[in-house]
Amino acid sequence: xxxxxxxxxxxxxxxxxxxxxxxxxxxxxxxxxxxxxxxxxxxxxxxxxxxxxxxxxxxxxxxxxxxxxxxxxxxxxxxxxxxxxxxxxxxxxxxxxxxxxxxxxxxxxxxxxxxxxxxxxxxxxxxxxxxxxxxxxxxxxxxxxxxxxxxxxxxxxxxxxxxxxxxxxxxxxxxxxxxxxxxxxxxxxxx
Ligand code: ZN
Numbered sequence: 001x002x003x004x005x006x007x008x009x010x011x012x013x014x015x016x017x018x019x020x021x022x023x024x025x026x027x028x029x030x031x032x033x034x035x036x037x038x039x040x041x042x043x044x045x046x047x048x049x050x051x052x053x054x055x056x057x058x059x060x061x062x063x064x065x066x067x068x069x070x071x072x073x074x075x076x077x078x079x080x081x082x083x084x085x086x087x088x089x090x091x092x093x094x095x096x097x098x099x100x101x102x103x104x105x106x107x108x109x110x111x112x113x114x115x116x117x118x119x120x121x122x123x124x125x126x127x128x129x130x131x132x133x134x135x136x137x138x139x140x141x142x143x144x145x146x147x148x149x150x151x152x153x154x155x156x157x158x159x160x161x162x163x164x165x166x167x168x169x170x171x172x173x174x175x176x177x178x179x180x181x182x183x184x185x186x187x188x189x190x191x
Pocket of ligand 1: 145148
């Protein structure tokens with residue numbers, strides 16, 4: 001088990017465009033080790049996802065998993081998913097206003113508009129092609145992680161900087177209203 005250091009906002013690597021990898025590279029011990037490291041690091045940090053540039057590797061790989069996550073208890077579960085060379089397509093203009101945080105932006109949360117219905121095509125860690133529809137908060141989680149591969153942080157998408165809070169102040173002043181709104185959304189959309 002290798003937990004890697006997570007880069008924090010201000011590190012220039014978080015602002016780079018990550019490159020696609022070939023199937024041969026994906027099969028290599030180095031890339032498989034990186035995937036294992038991403039999973040270990042995501043678990044150790046209780047993240048809902050992590051992208052390779054967050055550990056300083058500029059390749060288009062991310063891992064996503066939501067179980068009983070203390071950072072995001074209202075998020076619907078997502079099984080462990082390894083996403084390689086993803087391509088996202090927005091299916092319509094429906095948006096949801098989501099309060100997000102990020103392992104690379106310590107102790108900060110803010111509101112971001114995400115597409116509710118997306119199609120995502122990617123390879124898994126074995127190079128098997130996937131073509132899936134994601135909806136709701138799950139779609140938002142995918143968009144957050146895939147943004148990292150383009151050097152984009154959730155901070156860039158915060159539409160009203162007055163929604164920025166520390167985690168402590170979120171718990172104190174904003175959590176109840178957000179959870180009520182987002183729980184109703186999750187019940188309507190189903191994910
Ligand atoms: Zn992030």
